[in-house]
Amino acid sequence: MTAPTDDSAADWLTDPSEPPERQAAKLRRIAAALMRRVELSASPDGAAYAQFQRALTLEEEVRARTTELEQTLALLNDTNARLGLARAATDRARADLSNAIEAVQEGFALFDAEDRLVMFNARFGLGMPDIRRALRPGLSFSDYVDAISRSPHLSLPSGQSPAAWSETRLRRHREPQSSFNVRLAGDRWIQVNEYRTPDGGSAILQTDVTDMIRLERAERERLLDDQARLIRATLDHINQGICIFDAQGLLVGWNRRLRELLGPPAHTLRIGRSFETLYERFSLDLAWAPGAERRLTDWVARRRARPPLRLEVRHRGLSTLDVFAQEMPDAGFVISFTDVTAEREAVAAIRRANETLEARVEERTLALADALAEAERANASKSRFVAAASHDLLQPLSAAKLFLASLREMDLDDGPRQVAGRAANALKSVEGILASLLDISRLDSGQAAVERSVFPVSRILRPLREEFEPMARARGLELRVMDCRGHVDSDPSHLRRVLQNLIANAIRYTDRGRVLVGARRRGDGLRLEVWDTGPGIEADKRELIFKEFQRLDRPGRMSEGVGLGLAIVERACALLDHRLELVSEPGRGAGFLLTLPRADVRGEAREGREGREGRGPDGGTRTGGRVAPRPPATRGLDALIALVVENDRELRHALTTLLESWNVSCFDVASEGEALALLEEVGVAPDVALVDYHLDEGRNGLDCIAALRARYGRMPAAIMSADRTPALRAACMAAGLSYLEKPVDPERLSLLLAAAVPPG
Secondary structure, three states: OOOOOOOOHHHHHOOOOOOHHHHHHHHHHHHHHHHHHHHHOOOOOOHHHHHHHHHHHHHHHHHHHHHHHHHHHHHHHHHHHHHHHHHHHHHHHHHHHHHHHHHOOOEEEEEOOOOEEEEEOOOOOOOOHHHHHHOOOOOEHHHHHHHHHOOOOEOOOOOOOHHHHHHHHHHHHOOOEEEEEEEEOOOEEEEEEEEEOOOOOEEEEEEEOHHHHHHHHHHHHHHHHHHHHHHHHHHHHOOOEEEEEOOOOEEEEEOHHHHHHHOOOOOOOOOOOEHHHHHHHHOOOEEEOOOHHHHHHHHHHOOOOOOOEEEEEEEOOOEEEEEEEEEOOOOOEEEEEEEOHHHHHHHHHHHHHHHHHHHHHHHHHHHHHHHHHHHHHHHHHHHHHHHHHHHHHHHHHHHHHHHHHHHHHOOOOHHHHHHHHHHHHHHHHHHHHHHHHHHHHHHHHOOOOOOOEEEEOHHHHHHHHHHHHHHHHHOOOEEEEOOOOOEEEEOHHHHHHHHHHHHHHHHHOOOOOEEEEEEEEEOOEEEEEEEEOOOOOOHHHOOHHHOOOOOOOOOOOOOOOOOOHHHHHHHHHHHHOOEEEEEEOOOOOEEEEEEEEEEOOOOOOOOOHHHHOEEOOOOOEEEOOEEOOOOOOOOOHHHOEEEEEOOOHHHHHHHHHHHHHOOOEEEEEOOHHHHHHHHHHHOOOOOEEEEEOEOOOOOEHHHHHHHHHHHHOOOOEEEEEOOOOHHHHHHHHHHOOEEEEOOOOHHHHHHHHHHHOOOO
16 A cells, blocks of 8 residues: 555544544554664665655654644643533533522423423422323423323313313413413312413413412302392392292292281291292282283293383282392392382372362362353453443543534633633543553453554654654654654554554653654564653663553652553553563663564565555545645635534534534434435535444444445545444545544544545
C-alpha cells in the first residue's frame, strides 16, 4: 500500500470519529515507528535519505496535526466544562421547579402541545390511587382521561356512563380555559381548573373543595330550612286558605287558614294525599256553580300549560269561597280559597239598595219631571205675563207719548210746555225700562230667536252713530264711530241691540272726553270695540256689572238706568256665541271688546246695495246711508189722508189727536172690517195706513194691509207693535212695510208720514 502525499494523510492515518486524545496517541506511535524504520534501513544509493526526508516531513505534519488536536482538545474540554455547568444549572432549575410544584397546595400536571404528560406533583390525582400509579411522563391526555372515567374512585353523575363522562371531559379540554367540579367516592369533591399554555400545552390544577362544598351544602340546607319556616309562617298568616300539590298531583303543603275555611277532619290533610282523594272528601261540603266542578277537575288533569283558573263555591251553605288555581313552574299547582262572604253579601245588599234606589230615583225623576214641567209652565206663564204686561203697558204709554206730543204742538205757555217735556222724558225712560225687561225675559226663557246672516258691519255702525251723536253732544262728549267695510256672520237685530247698550252705557258713565267705536281684524274674526274715557271699573266689580239691576253709582251723581243694559249684552253674546271681553283701568276708562266670525265676502271693499240703501233703525226709509231729515211737523202733511187701525181706543184717540195736530186727515177704526167698510162708504183711498199688529178676531196688521192693498193698490203702510222680535221685522221688510215700535215715537212717525207725502 502506498501512503498518500497530500493533506489527507492525517485523515488516512487516523479515524476522525475517534476522540482527539486517541488520534494524538495513534499519530505519536506512527511517528516513532517511522523513525525506527529510518534508523534501521541504510541505502547507499540515497533511498534512505529520501525516506528520512519523508519522515521529517511526516513528523512536521504529525506535529502540526498534534498541535491542532491539542487545541481542539482544549476547546472541547472548555466546552464540556461549560456544558457541565449548564447541565448543573438545568438540574438545579428542574429541581427548583419540581420543588415549587411540590410546594403548590393544589395538584398540578403539565401536558405538552402533543398532549403528553411532562411533569406532575405529588398531589395530582390525590384521592385516586389507581390513577397515581398510572401517571408517568409521556402519558397521553386521552389515556389519562380514559383511566379516570373507569376508576372506581370517580363518582359519576346520575345517569351518565364512563364513556359519556370521558367525552365531556375531552370537550372541556379543547376549550381555552375551563373550570368544573368532580365528585369522588366518599362524598369528596375536586375542583379542576385547566389553562392553555403559550406553546399550546395545558396546565391542570386540582383543588380539594370537599369542605367548602359540604359547608355550602349545610348553609343551603339551613337557608332552605329557614325559608321553609318563613314560607310556613307566611302561609299561616295570610287570609287565604292554600294547598300545594306537586307535578303528580300529590299534596305537599297547606296552611292553617285552609283548615279554618274547609274544616276537614284531622286525618284528612296529609302529605302525599292525591288531589282526587281530597277533592272527593271536600266535594261533600261544597256547592259548585253549574259547570264549575268539571272545569276544576279538567284543569288538574291537564298536567301542563294550565292557565289560571278562578271559580266560586258555596261551603256548607254558609260561606262563599273564591277559588283560584295557579300552575307552578315544576308542573305542580296551588289552589287558594278566599272567604268572600262579606263582599257577596255587601254586593247583594247594594243590589237590593240599587233596586230600591232605582225605584226611588224613578219616583224622584217623575217628581222632578213634574216640577220641571211646572217650572216650564211657570216660566212660560211668566214670559207670557211679561210679554202681555209689556204690551198692555206699552199701549197706554204709547197713548201718553202721543198726547204729550200733541200738547207740544199746541200754543202753550213756557211752564206747561216744560212740564210736558219733562213728562215726555219720564215716559221715554219708562219705555226703555220696559224694553229692557222684555229683552231679559225673552233671553232667559230661551224664546229669543236667532236669525244669522252675513252682512256688512257698516249696516249697524252708521245708524248707531246717527242715533247717539245727539246724546253725546248733549253731554259734551265726542262720539267717533269708525266705519268698517268688513262682513260678519251674526244676527243683525241682536248685534245692534248689544252695541246700542254698550254705546249708551259708555256715554252714560263718561263725564268728559270721548267715546270711540271701531273694528279690528283678529285672525278669522272681527272685533268690535267700544272705548270710553270714563272713570273705569275696579277689578272686583267687573263681574258684578253684568248682573241684573246692578249699577256703578258714583258720589255726587244721580244714577241713570236700572242696570239691565250689560245683563242684556252678556246674555245676547252668549246666545250668539260671540266672545265678550272687558278691559279697564280705574281712572283711565274702559273698553268692551266683542269678537265675531268674519265672513269672506268677495268684493268686501265695496259695500253692497244693502249697506247703502235700506231701512233706517226705526224701519223708515234710508237713502245714501242717512235717515231722511225730519220735516217740520206741519209742513206738507195737510195733504195726507191717514188710515189708523188700532183696537185700543185710548191709543187710537191719542194717535189721531197727534196726526190732526199736524193737519193730517184721519180715518180711525178698530178693526180690519171697519176699515174696509169705512173706505167703501166714503169712496176715498188713504195715502198711508198705520195698522196695529195685534187686532181682534184673530187677525193681524199684515193681513189687514194685504186686504187694503188688494182693494186700493200698493199704498205706503206701517205696522205698529210692541212685539220686537226679529221675525216680525223680517215679515214687515218682506212685505215692504215700515215698522214702528210701541210706544210710537212722534219723530219717527213724522218721518214716515213725510216720506208718504205725494210728490207735487
